[in-house]
Amino acid sequence: MNPLVLWFHKLGSPPYFYRLAGRLLPWLWGLAAIGIAAGLYGGLVLAPPDYQQSDAFRIIYIHVPSAWMSLFIYFFMAVNGFIALVWRIKLSEILAMAAAPVGAAFTFICLATGSLWGKPMWGTWWTWDARLTSELVLLFLYLGVIGLYHAIEDRRQAARAAAFLALIGIVNLPIVHFSVKWWNTLHQGSTVKLFGPSLIDSRMLWPLLIMAVATKFAFAASLLSRARVDLLELESGKDWARQIALAEETSA
Amino acid sequence: MNSPAPLEAPALLQARGLAYLRNDEPIFGPLDFALYPGEVVLIEGDNGSGKTTLLKVLSGLLAPSAGSVLLNGEPLTLARLSHQVALLGHLLGIKAELSPLQNLRFAIGLGGLRPGITPHHALKSVGLDGYEDVPLRQLSAGQKKRVALARLLLVPAALWLLDEPYANLDREGMALVNRLLEVHALRGGAALITSHGAYAYTSGTPRRLQLHAPAEKAA
Amino acid sequence: MSEFFAMGGYGAYVWGSLAVFFVVLGIDAAAPLVKRRRVLRELRGRLKRAQKRNEESA
Amino acid sequence: MSHGTALGACRALIVRDLALLWRRRGDALNPALFAVMVIMLFPFALGPEPQMLGRIAAGTVLVALLLAGLLSLDALFRSDLEDGSLEQLVLSPHPLPLLLACKIAVHWLTTALPLLLAAPLLGELLFLPPQVLGTLMAALALSTPLLSLIGAVCVALTVGMRRSGMLLALLVLPLYVPVLIFAAGACDAAQQGLPVAAPLLWLGAALVLALVLAPLACAAALRISLS
Numbered sequence: 084m085n086p087l088v089l090w091f092h093k094l095g096s097p098p099y100f101y102r103l104a105g106r107l108l109p110w111l112w113g114l115a116a117i118g119i120a121a122g123l124y125g126g127l128v129l130a131p132p133d134y135q136q137s138d139a140f141r142i143i144y145i146h147v148p149s150a151w152m153s154l155f156i157y158f159f160m161a162v163n164g165f166i167a168l169v170w171r172i173k174l175s176e177i178l179a180m181a182a183a184p185v186g187a188a189f190t191f192i193c194l195a196t197g198s199l200w201g202k203p204m205w206g207t208w209w210t211w212d213a214r215l216t217s218e219l220v221l222l223f224l225y226l227g228v229i230g231l232y233h234a235i236e237d238r239r240q241a242a243r244a245a246a247f248l249a250l251i252g253i254v255n256l257p258i259v260h261f262s263v264k265w266w267n268t269l270h271q272g273s274t275v276k277l278f279g280p281s282l283i284d285s286r287m288l289w290p291l292l293i294m295a296v297a298t299k300f301a302f303a304a305s306l307l308s309r310a311r312v313d314l315l316e317l318e319s320g321k322d323w324a325r326q327i328a329l330a331e332e333t334s335a
Numbered sequence: 336m337n338s339p340a341p342l343e344a345p346a347l348l349q350a351r352g353l354a355y356l357r358n359d360e361p362i363f364g365p366l367d368f369a370l371y372p373g374e375v376v377l378i379e380g381d382n383g384s385g386k387t388t389l390l391k392v393l394s395g396l397l398a399p400s401a402g403s404v405l406l407n408g409e410p411l412t413l414a415r416l417s418h419q420v421a422l423l424g425h426l427l428g429i430k431a432e433l434s435p436l437q438n439l440r441f442a443i444g445l446g447g448l449r450p451g452i453t454p455h456h457a458l459k460s461v462g463l464d465g466y467e468d469v470p471l472r473q474l475s476a477g478q479k480k481r482v483a484l485a486r487l488l489l490v491p492a493a494l495w496l497l498d499e500p501y502a503n504l505d506r507e508g509m510a511l512v513n514r515l516l517e518v519h520a521l522r523g524g525a526a527l528i529t530s531h532g533a534y535a536y537t538s539g540t541p542r543r544l545q546l547h548a549p550a551e552k553a554a
Numbered sequence: 555m556s557e558f559f560a561m562g563g564y565g566a567y568v569w570g571s572l573a574v575f576f577v578v579l580g581i582d583a584a585a586p587l588v589k590r591r592r593v594l595r596e597l598r599g600r601l602k603r604a605q606k607r608n609e610e611s612a
Numbered sequence: 613m614s615h616g617t618a619l620g621a622c623r624a625l626i627v628r629d630l631a632l633l634w635r636r637r638g639d640a641l642n643p644a645l646f647a648v649m650v651i652m653l654f655p656f657a658l659g660p661e662p663q664m665l666g667r668i669a670a671g672t673v674l675v676a677l678l679l680a681g682l683l684s685l686d687a688l689f690r691s692d693l694e695d696g697s698l699e700q701l702v703l704s705p706h707p708l709p710l711l712l713a714c715k716i717a718v719h720w721l722t723t724a725l726p727l728l729l730a731a732p733l734l735g736e737l738l739f740l741p742p743q744v745l746g747t748l749m750a751a752l753a754l755s756t757p758l759l760s761l762i763g764a765v766c767v768a769l770t771v772g773m774r775r776s777g778m779l780l781a782l783l784v785l786p787l788y789v790p791v792l793i794f795a796a797g798a799c800d801a802a803q804q805g806l807p808v809a810a811p812l813l814w815l816g817a818a819l820v821l822a823l824v825l826a827p828l829a830c831a832a833a834l835r836i837s838l839s
Contacts, residue, residue: 138562139562145572192579200571231770237358239358247836252787259789305579312589320360325601328598422700428695428696429696433628440628445624
C-alpha cells in the first residue's frame with residue numbers, strides 16, 4: 084500500500100494518535116509561546132506607532148490574528164465534520180468537536196479586543212459594524228455547535244449532529260457576512276476603518292504575520308491536547324486507555 | 336443456533352456478522368442467522384440484551400456497526416427501504432387523537448395496501464369492529480395495540496418485526512397475536528418477535544434466537 | 555519605560571486586550587488538562603469497581 | 613400488491629396532519645396570540661407616540677412573528693416522536709425529504725398563515741405607515757416559509773431532547789439573521805420611498821433554494837438524530 088495511505092490508517096488508530104499527539108504537544112506549545120513572544124515584542128515594542136491611531140493600533144496584533152483564527156478554525160471544523168459525516172471516521176469527529184471550543188475562544192478574543200479597540204477609536208464599546216456583527220454571529224454558531232454536542236447523550240451521535248450543524252453554519256456564514264454588509268450600507272453605520280492604508284510599513288507587518296503563524300501553533304496544541312482527552316474518554320473501555328490510567332496512577 | 340430446515344426458497348432475511356455498538360460498547364452481536372418464508376423466530380433475551388436495537392437495525396432504522404443485512408439476498412440500505420418490512424415497536428406509531436380508521440388510512444398511504452383486504456376487514460379481524468370512528472384516546476391500551484396489529488395486516492410487508500407484541504394484551508389478545516402470526520406464516524410471510532419470555536408464540540415450536548447481554552468488559 | 559506602558563495614553567486598552575488574549579488562551583489550554591484528570595480518575599474508579607466485583611465472584 | 617405512490621403518501625400525511633390539527637384547533641391560534649402580546653408590550657415600553665411606533669412598526673412585527681414562529685417550531689416533530697409515528701415515517705419506502713416537505717408545509721400553513729393574516733392588525737396597533745403594509749406582507753409571505761424550512765432542519769437536529777427550547781433558539785437564530793435583515797431592509801426601503809424589489813428578490817431566491825435544500829438537510833438531520 085501507498086506509504087502515505089498507510090500512515091493515515093495508522094493515524095486513525097486511537098492509541099497511535101494518542102502517543103503521537105503526546106509527543107508533538109510540547110513542541111507545539113513551545114513554538115506557539117516563542118512565536119507569540121516574538122510577535123508581541125515586534126508589535127508592541129519595535130513597530131512604530133500608527134500616525135492616525137498612535138499606539139492603540141497595536142491591538143491589531145491580537146485582534147486580527149484572532150479574527151483570522153476564528154474563521155480558519157470554523158473552516159477546519161466544517162471540513163472535519165464533513166469527513167466525519169461521509170466516512171464516519173472517529174478521529175475526524177473528535178477533531179471537529181475539539182476545534183469548536185478553541186474557535187469560540189478566538190472568536191471571543193476577537194470580539195473583546197475589537198470592543199477594546201472601538202472604545203478609543205469610535206468612542207463606544209460596540210458598533211454594529213459589518214465585520215464585528217458577523218463575528219458575533221460566528222460566536223453564536225460556535226456556541227450552537229458546542230451546545231448541541233453536549234446536549235446529546237451518545238458521543239458519536241452527538242458529534243455527527245454537531246458536525247452537521249457546523250456544515251449548515253458554513254453555508255450560512257457567507258450569507259450572514261453579505262447580508263450584514265448590505266444592511267450596514269443601508270444604515271450608514273460608522274465608517275472608521277480598522278485597517279488604515281498606513282499598514283504597509285514592514286516593521287508593522289512582520290509581527291502580524293508571526294502572530295498569525297504562532298496562533299496556528301497555539302490552536303494545534305490546544306486541539307491535540309483536547310482531542311487526546313476526548314479520545315481517552317471515548318475509548319475508556321479499551322485496553323490502551325486502561326493502561327494509561329494505571330500508568331498515571333503509579334507515577335502520580 | 337440450530338440450522339433451519341433446508342428450504343429451497345432464498346432467505347427472506349439474512350444477517351451476516353451483524354453487530355451494533357453504542358459509544359463503542361457492544362449492544363449485541365456479532366450475529367449470523369437467516370429467516371425463511373413461513374418462519375416465526377422468537378428473539379429471547381433479558382432486558383438490555385439488545386432485542387429492540389436488533390429490530391431497529393434489521394428494519395434499517397439504525398445502521399449496523401459491523402456486518403450486513405440482506406433482504407431477499409440484496410443489501411438493505413436506507414435509500415432502498417422496501418415495502419417488505421413492517422416494524423411494530425414499543426411506540427405503536429398511532430395517533431391518540433384520531434380514530435382507528437384514520438390511523439389505518441394513513442398507514443396505508445405511507446406503506447401501501449395488501450390486496451384483498453380493507454381497513455374495515457382488518458379492524459374486524461383484530462376484534463375492533465364497531466370502534467372504527469372512536470378516537471384512540473378513548474380506547475384501552477390493549478385495544479390500541481390491536482389497532483397497531485391491524486396495521487400489520489394491511490401493509491404488504493412480508494417480514495414483520497414485532498417488539499414485545501404480547502405486552503399490554505390479555506389472554507385473548509395474545510391468542511390473537513398468535514393467530515395473526517400463524518396466518519402470516521402460512522401466507523409465506525415471516526416474523527421476528529422479541530419477548531423476555533413471559534408468554535410466547537406457542538403454535539408449533541418456533542425457532543429461538545438467544546441474545547445475551549454483553550459480558551461486563553472489565554473482566 | 556513608563557512611556558512604553560502608557561502606550562500613548564491607550565495603555566488600558568492595549569494591555570487590556572493582551573490580558574484578554576492570555577486569560578482566554580490560558581483557560582483554553584487548562585481545560586483539557588482538568589478534563590484529563592477527571593477522565594482518568596473516573597476510569598481508575600471503574601477499573602477498581604470491576605476488580606472488586608471479580609474478587610467477590612471468584 | 614398496491615404499494616402506493618409517493619404522492620399518495622404525501623396526501624395521506626397531509627390529510628392526517630390536518631385532521632390532527634383540527635382536533636387540536638384550540639392551539640392553532642396560540643402563536644398569533646403570542647405575537648399580539650409581544651406587540652402590545654412595545655407601546656408600554658416605548659410610549660404611545662404614533663410617530664415613534666410607526667418608525668419601528670415593521671421591524672417589530674417581523675421580530676414578533678419570528679419569535680412566535682420559533683415558539684411553535686418545537687412542536688413540529690414532538691408528538692410524532694412521542695408516539696412512534698416518526699419511526700414509521702422514516703421507515704416509509706417513499707422519499708423522506710418529500711414527506712418532510714409536506715410536514716413543513718402543513719406546519720407553515722397552520723402556524724405561520726394565521727400570523728400572516730394577523731400582521732395587518734399588528735401593524736395597525738403600531739401605526740404602521742400605510743405605504744409599508746404591502747411590502748411588509750410581501751416580505752412576510754416570503755420569509756415565513758423560509759423561517760419554517762430553516763427551523764425544521766434545526767428541530768430535526770434537536771429532536772428527542774427533553775429540554776431543547778433554549779438550545780433550539782441558539783441554533784436557529786444565527787440562521788435567521790440574514791432572513792430578518794432582508795425582510796426588514798425591504799420594509800425600510802418602502803418606508804423611505806425607495807425601490808423594494810432587490811431585497812424581496814433576494815428573499816425569493818433564498819426561498820427557492822431552501823425549498824429544495826432544506827427538506828434534504830432535514831431528512832439527513834433526522835436520520836442522525838434517530839440513530
